[in-house]
Each structure stands twice: as structure tokens, then as C-alpha cells.
Amino acid sequence: MTVPALFQPLTIRSVTFRNRIWLSPLCEYSAGRDGVPTDWHLVHLGSVAIGRAGLVMAEATGINDVARISPHDVGIWTDAQEAGWKRVTDFIHSQGVVAGIQLAHAGRKASTAPGWGADYEDSANAEQGGWETVGPSSLAFGNYNPPVALDIAGIDQTVADWAAAAQRALRAGFDVLEVHAAHGYLLHQFLSPIANDRTDDYGGSLENRARLLLRIIRAVREVAGDDVPLFLRVSATDWTPEGLQPEEVEHVAAWAHEAGADLIDTSTGGIQSGIPIPTGPGYQVTFATGIKRTAEVPVNAVGLITDPHQANEIVETGQADAVMLGREMMRDPHFALRASTALGYKLPYWPEQYERAQP
Numbered sequence: 001m002t003v004p005a006l007f008q009p010l011t012i013r014s015v016t017f018r019n020r021i022w023l024s025p026l027c028e029y030s031a032g033r034d035g036v037p038t039d040w041h042l043v044h045l046g047s048v049a050i051g052r053a054g055l056v057m058a059e060a061t062g063i064n065d066v067a068r069i070s071p072h073d074v075g076i077w078t079d080a081q082e083a084g085w086k087r088v089t090d091f092i093h094s095q096g097v098v099a100g101i102q103l104a105h106a107g108r109k110a111s112t113a114p115g116w117g118a119d120y121e122d123s124a125n126a127e128q129g130g131w132e133t134v135g136p137s138s139l140a141f142g143n144y145n146p147p148v149a150l151d152i153a154g155i156d157q158t159v160a161d162w163a164a165a166a167q168r169a170l171r172a173g174f175d176v177l178e179v180h181a182a183h184g185y186l187l188h189q190f191l192s193p194i195a196n197d198r199t200d201d202y203g204g205s206l207e208n209r210a211r212l213l214l215r216i217i218r219a220v221r222e223v224a225g226d227d228v229p230l231f232l233r234v235s236a237t238d239w240t241p242e243g244l245q246p247e248e249v250e251h252v253a254a255w256a257h258e259a260g261a262d263l264i265d266t267s268t269g270g271i272q273s274g275i276p277i278p279t280g281p282g283y284q285v286t287f288a289t290g291i292k293r294t295a296e297v298p299v300n301a302v303g304l305i306t307d308p309h310q311a312n313e314i315v316e317t318g319q320a321d322a323v324m325l326g327r328e329m330m331r332d333p334h335f336a337l338r339a340s341t342a343l344g345y346k347l348p349y350w351p352e353q354y355e356r357a358q359p
């Protein structure tokens with residue numbers, strides 16, 4: 001039987017993904033203020049592992065105590081958080097699935113109301129579990145509190161915190177590390193002229209705006225050694241002439257690849273609210289393909305990929321090396337099982353417990 005492109009394994013460094021259907025990181029706002037993953041994370045991510053995705057990528061996880069998007073996001077800077085994640089990765093591994101974690105710092109978009117369940121909007125105050133945010137500059141995002149611009153010592157500490165978080169992630173059992181530099185969070189804030197008006201070595205030219213990101217990629221690569229795949233999520237465009245342009249992000253991707261990133265997870269947008277984004281099926285795939293061709297680096301596509309045939313075609317035609325699915329995997333954590341059936345492929349690693357459900 002020919003194996004559809006979507007189900008062909010992919011090896012990056014020492015890790016082999018059994019297929020190219022990957023879970024996109026999804027904030028669940030389901031931790032307490034301590035940032036420790038809960039039963040929700042175990043079951044949410046565990047279901048996708050049962051559903052046989054090639055990679056289960058855990059959500060944006062704060063690298064230090066000012067990095068989380070909301071007071072109900074997960075973190076990876078304490079022993080308790082590390083232990084909580086170990087429970088999750090143990091289960092994912094028991095299903096023969098690769099576990100990844102997105103290491104994140106929300107910068108000026110940190111300390112905000114969680115995506116659901118809050119009785120306030122915008123920034124969280126101290127009573128609501130909030131904190132003073134940091135950013136490249138003191139420019140605020142919308143109605144959020146303005147951040148404190150990081151000084152050089154603060155930048156150095158952020159690099160060190162990212163490396164320490166990577167170390168904890170590996171101890172917690174993660175096989176893949178992803179640096180989050182998309183969606184208007186800290187590293188995207190440094191990259192984009194919309195959020196960065198610094199006049200030192202970290203602002204101005206593209207090289208300067210990319211400096212912090214590249215320092216972090218190098219620091220995480222040093223922790224990861226030669227065996228662990230390192231992904232980088234970027235926003236390939238700010239969707240406005242004032243912002244980051246696709247050609248600039250292609251340069252950044254090439255530099256990041258040289259610095260130790262193995263794959264570019266290509267998303268878009270998020271630097272500012274109110275910028276219209278022309279969404280539609282697979283609307284970000286061309287940006288992934290652009291980075292793949294120009295920066296000569298493996299990529300995954302993400303964004304409104306919802307159909308097995310659509311997903312297979314993206315991989316088969318070489319537009320991307322893998323696809324990530326977010327909302328479709330929330331609707332159906334067993335999407336990979338369903339896709340194998342839709343593509344006429346008898347999945348050899350269908351879960352035994354579910355054997356009687358295999359068509």
C-alpha cells in the first residue's frame with residue numbers, strides 16, 4: 001500500500017515523527033495562578049496522542065514569572081510546573097507520540113484576561129493575579145497597560161530564563177522545543193517596527209531587531225545539544241505596510257536556521273489589533289512555502305487546514321513539510337485517525353483499545 005505523503009514519517013535530528021499531522025499549540029487558560037499544568041492539559045493533549053498526531057505541541061508556556069499571557073496560563077520556571085509536565089509527556093510517550101512544548105514570553109501582551117471565564121477585560125491587576133509587563137519599548141498594545149522597556153540586564157536575563165526553561169522542558173520529557181516569536185508576543189515585538197522603537201543594538205535595522213531572537217535560538221540550541229529538534233514559530237507578516245514584511249521574515253528565518261533552528265512554524269499577524277487579515281482555507285500556506293524556498297529550511301504550514309485531502313496535498317506538493325492543526329483538532333482530537341481512513345490508508349499504529357473502531 002502506498003503511504004500518503006501526510007503519513008510518511010519525518011526525521012529531524014534524533015526524533016522521528018510518525019506522520020506530518022501535528023497539533024498546533026493551543027492556550028487552554030486552564031492552570032491556576034501557579035502555572036502548573038492540570039488534569040485538563042493531560043486529557044486535552046493526551047486525547048490528541050490517542051488520536052495519533054505525529055507531534056503533540058503543548059501550548060504557549062511562560063519561561064518566567066512575567067511571561068505568561070494570563071494568570072491562568074501554564075509555565076515552566078518552577079519545580080512544580082516541571083513535575084506537572086512530566087506527567088503529560090509520560091502519557092504522550094506511552095502512545096508512541098512525540099511531545100513538544102512552545103516556550104513563550106508574551107511581553108507587552110502578558111498579564112491579560114484569560115480567553116474565557118474572566119469578569120474583566122484587557123490587563124489583569126495585582127488582585128486578579130496580574131503583574132507589570134515588559135517589552136522592547138514602552139509602546140502599549142491597544143488598551144493594555146504599557147510595558148516597561150527591557151534594559152540590557154533585562155534582555156540578558158530573558159535569554160538566561162529561556163535557556164533555563166529549555167533545560168526544564170527537557171527534564172520534563174519534551175522531545176521538541178519551539179521558540180514562540182509570533183502573534184505579537186515578546187520576540188515578535190522586538191522584530192516588528194510597530195512595537196520596537198529602540199535606538200540601541202536591539203532596535204532599528206532588521207539585524208538589530210532580530211538580535212534578541214537569535215541570541216535565544218543560540219542559547220536554546222546550546223541546551224538542546226545536537227539531538228533535540230528546535231522549532232521557531234514566526235509571524236511571516238504583520239499584514240500592514242508599517243509592520244514586518246514577508247521578505248524580512250524570510251531573512252530572519254535563514255539567520256535562525258543558521259543559529260540552530262531546524263524548522264520554521266509559519267503563522268502570521270498579532271502585533272496590533274484592528275489590522276484586517278484575509279483568512280480562508282490554508283491562507284498562510286504560501287508564507288510557509290516562501291520561507292521554505294528562500295531560507296532553505298523545513299517548514300510547517302498552519303491556519304484553516306481542516307480537511308485530510310487538503311492537508312495531504314500541502315505536503316505532497318512540497319508546499320510544506322508538515323501541517324499543524326489547531327481548531328480542527330479541538331473539534332476532533334482524533335483527526336489523524338479520521339484522515340488515515342479518508343485517505344484510504346490502514347494506519348499500522350491505530351490504538352489497540354480502539355481497534356474495533358477501525359473501519
Ligand SMILES: Cc1cc2nc3c(=O)[nH]c(=O)nc-3n(C[C@H](O)[C@H](O)[C@H](O)COP(=O)(O)O)c2cc1C
Nearest residue numbers: 024025026027059060302303304305325326327328
Ligand atoms: C484557543 C486558541 C489558543 C491558541 N493558543 C496558541 C498558543 O498557545 N500558541 C500559538 O502559537 N498559537 C496559538 N493559537 C493559534 C493556533 O495555534 C493556530 O495557529 C491558529 O488557530 C490557526 O490554526 P487553525 O485554523 O488550525 O486553528 C491559538 C488558537 C486558538 C483558537
